[in-house]
Every structure is written in C-alpha cells, then in structure tokens.
Amino acid sequence: MANTQSTQIKVTLPSKLYLQVKANADKIGLSFASYLRHLAINDTWEKNLPTFKMTPKQEKVSEQAEKDYYAGKTIPITNVDEFIDNL
Numbered sequence: 353m354a355n356t357q358s359t360q361i362k363v364t365l366p367s368k369l370y371l372q373v374k375a376n377a378d379k380i381g382l383s384f385a386s387y388l389r390h391l392a393i394n395d396t397w398e399k400n401l402p403t404f405k406m407t408p409k410q411e412k413v414s415e416q417a418e419k420d421y422y423a424g425k426t427i428p429i430t431n432v433d434e435f436i437d438n439l
Contacts, residue, residue: 363388
C-alpha cells in the first residue's frame with residue numbers, strides 16, 4: 353500500500369449539525385470521520401476539474417449543432433447499436 357502523509361484535525365460542530373452529519377454517515381454505513389473525508393474529497397475533486405477552452409472550429413461546430421437542434425433538424429437516438437449499424 354502506498355505511504356501517504358496524513359494530518360489529524362479536530363473539528364468543533366454544533367450538536368445539531370453533528371447529529372445530522374452522523375445520521376447521514378450511519379445511513380450509508382460510514383464512520384463519522386470517513387464520511388467527512390468523503391465530503392472533503394468530493395468537494396475538492398469537483399472544484400479542481402480541468403476545463404479547456406474550445407478552439408474556434410469547435411465553437412463553430414457547437415453553434416451549428418445548437419442551431420440545427422432548435423431548427424428541428426436533429427433526430428432522437430433511442431438505440432445506439434442500431435444507429436451505428438445504419439451509418
């Protein structure tokens with residue numbers, strides 16, 4: 353197993369908030385600490401997702417696709433395999 357550094361912290365919460373968080377943790381079978389770790393990881397991950405600027409060509413294609421959609425020029429695909437077979 354990889355050796356990772358960790359830091360232990362002390363968190364003070366109002367009793368009512370503690371009970372709500374503990375209930376949420378219990379509901380999904382996690383300890384209080386594991387649940388807080390899960391929340392911290394998810395919050396950090398979502399805020400650090402990389403974003404990339406579209407190229408001018410990608411913007412043009414995207415704008416045309418949106419125009420086609422609103423003009424009713426697109427068709428719904430209900431079966432991907434069937435759609436690919438008919439290409």
